[in-house]
Amino acid sequence: MIEDSIENNTHLPLLQFATPKVMAASEIYIPEGKIFKKIFYIKKGILRNFFVTKSGEEKTIFFRWEGQIVAIPECIFDNQPTRQTWQALEDCELMEIDFDLVEKLSENNISLIKTRLELAQKMLLEALKRVESFVLDKPEERYQKLIREKPEIIKRVADKHIASFIGVTPVSLSRIRKRLASQKK
Amino acid sequence: MIEDSIENNTHLPLLQFATPKVMAASEIYIPEGKIFKKIFYIKKGILRNFFVTKSGEEKTIFFRWEGQIVAIPECIFDNQPTRQTWQALEDCELMEIDFDLVEKLSENNISLIKTRLELAQKMLLEALKRVESFVLDKPEERYQKLIREKPEIIKRVADKHIASFIGVTPVSLSRIRKRLASQKK
DNA sequence: TAGTGAAATTATCTTTTGCTAATTTTTGTC
DNA sequence: GACAAAAATTAGCAAAAGATAATTTCACTA
Numbered sequence: 001m002i003e004d005s006i007e008n009n010t011h012l013p014l015l016q017f018a019t020p021k022v023m024a025a026s027e028i029y030i031p032e033g034k035i036f037k038k039i040f041y042i043k044k045g046i047l048r049n050f051f052v053t054k055s056g057e058e059k060t061i062f063f064r065w066e067g068q069i070v071a072i073p074e075c076i077f078d079n080q081p082t083r084q085t086w087q088a089l090e091d092c093e094l095m096e097i098d099f100d101l102v103e104k105l106s107e108n109n110i111s112l113i114k115t116r117l118e119l120a121q122k123m124l125l126e127a128l129k130r131v132e133s134f135v136l137d138k139p140e141e142r143y144q145k146l147i148r149e150k151p152e153i154i155k156r157v158a159d160k161h162i163a164s165f166i167g168v169t170p171v172s173l174s175r176i177r178k179r180l181a182s183q184k185k
Numbered sequence: 186m187i188e189d190s191i192e193n194n195t196h197l198p199l200l201q202f203a204t205p206k207v208m209a210a211s212e213i214y215i216p217e218g219k220i221f222k223k224i225f226y227i228k229k230g231i232l233r234n235f236f237v238t239k240s241g242e243e244k245t246i247f248f249r250w251e252g253q254i255v256a257i258p259e260c261i262f263d264n265q266p267t268r269q270t271w272q273a274l275e276d277c278e279l280m281e282i283d284f285d286l287v288e289k290l291s292e293n294n295i296s297l298i299k300t301r302l303e304l305a306q307k308m309l310l311e312a313l314k315r316v317e318s319f320v321l322d323k324p325e326e327r328y329q330k331l332i333r334e335k336p337e338i339i340k341r342v343a344d345k346h347i348a349s350f351i352g353v354t355p356v357s358l359s360r361i362r363k364r365l366a367s368q369k370k
Numbered sequence: 371t372a373g374t375g376a377a378a379t380t381a382t383c384t385t386t387t388g389c390t391a392a393t394t395t396t397t398g399t400c
Numbered sequence: 401g402a403c404a405a406a407a408a409t410t411a412g413c414a415a416a417a418g419a420t421a422a423t424t425t426c427a428c429t430a
Contacts, residue, residue, distance in 0.1 A: 127312035
């Protein structure tokens with residue numbers, strides 16, 4: 001666990017140090033500018049993180065859902081304030097773990113470090129796949145892949161968030177959907 | 186070191202187990218389909234990795250240059266054959282290290298695992314920044330950021346490779362360059 | 371230095387996206 | 401179930417990107 005997220009069960013021993021946290025849908029969990037030195041496990045619900053552009057638009061970068069571990073990389077790795085906002089998209093149940101504690105426990109616990117390494121690697125693979133898709137695929141293909149690979153998740157999330165996730169405007173995603181629907185006929 | 190790349194000097198002890206490898210510009214280093222279970226340190230030169238699309242186009246995903254450690258994530262993490270090709274863009278000097286050896290040395294060496302974790306984290310930050318830029322910026326802005334942040338590197342690489350790195354065609358990059366040049370006047 | 375092949379630019383045309391605003395649909399709440 | 405607010409769709413137009421091909425520039429080598 002720890003790096004940023006990704007399903008993984010080998011971290012469960014850490015949960016004994018966790019504090020439960022409940023959030024209602026649409027609540028802001030972590031505001032921009034905070035140095036958030038906790039990691040959290042999502043027991044239930046979906047969250048998104050987004051940037052606010054100069055013109056005030058919210059651009060969603062990631063979704064995280066039940067079973068995943070999340071950390072804010074810039075806070076955890078670099079002790080920097082986050083430039084992103086985290087928001088619950090559904091009622092959520094989280095388990096928070098203080099990251100300084102994780103660091104301390106990792107000090108001489110090789111299996112914990114290995115678990116962290118594994119998670120970092122998984123997250124890296126995920127991020128690289130995403131980069132790949134931006135280079136290789138058109139927005140339309142990215143949307144189709146998303147439908148294919150994460151159907152349950154995208155059903156639970158508003159299209160406008162999906163749109164920025166694949167790098168287009170909501171209007172453009174709507175046109176993509178229309179094109180795809182007409183092609184099927 | 187180990188996960189995929191990124192400048193880092195704490196790995197240097199591992200270099201005692203490394204084998205030198207020299208390559209001429211344009212040589213293919215790692216062909217698609219290979220399970221490449223080595224990591225390598227770049228002493229000199231630049232390499233790129235690319236995918237070949239169904240229509241035969243080469244799409245460059247990454248550049249790696251002197252001072253960086255590289256590994257093929259799908260080979261190292263998942264023991265899968267790589268879908269990418271690695272090619273030297275300049276005459277290169279590499280130092281190769283067998284990954285099974287790294288695994289063995291890591292077994293009970295907490296500082297080596299920590300080094301691997303650090304590198305994985307750095308690479309993750311890099312990949313996430315890239316994702317961010319695809320979501321937040323237009324191709325033109327990605328190109329400008331690249332010029333700003335990696336001027337020495339992009340001077341050494343052909344524009345057509347830069348183009349796919351930022352997610353556009355070479356023709357489109359050429360138009361972007363023209364637009365930017367005319368705006369400066 | 372002349373010649374060759376690759377890379378970059380330009381041109382033309384089509385497709386897609388962005389932007390803005392209007393309209394329709396959906397969602398949530400009283 | 402009615403109403404209000406948000407989300408999604410649609411429309412119209414401008415800007416940017418893709419595809420293809422022709423032309424110019426650049427780089428390497430004989």
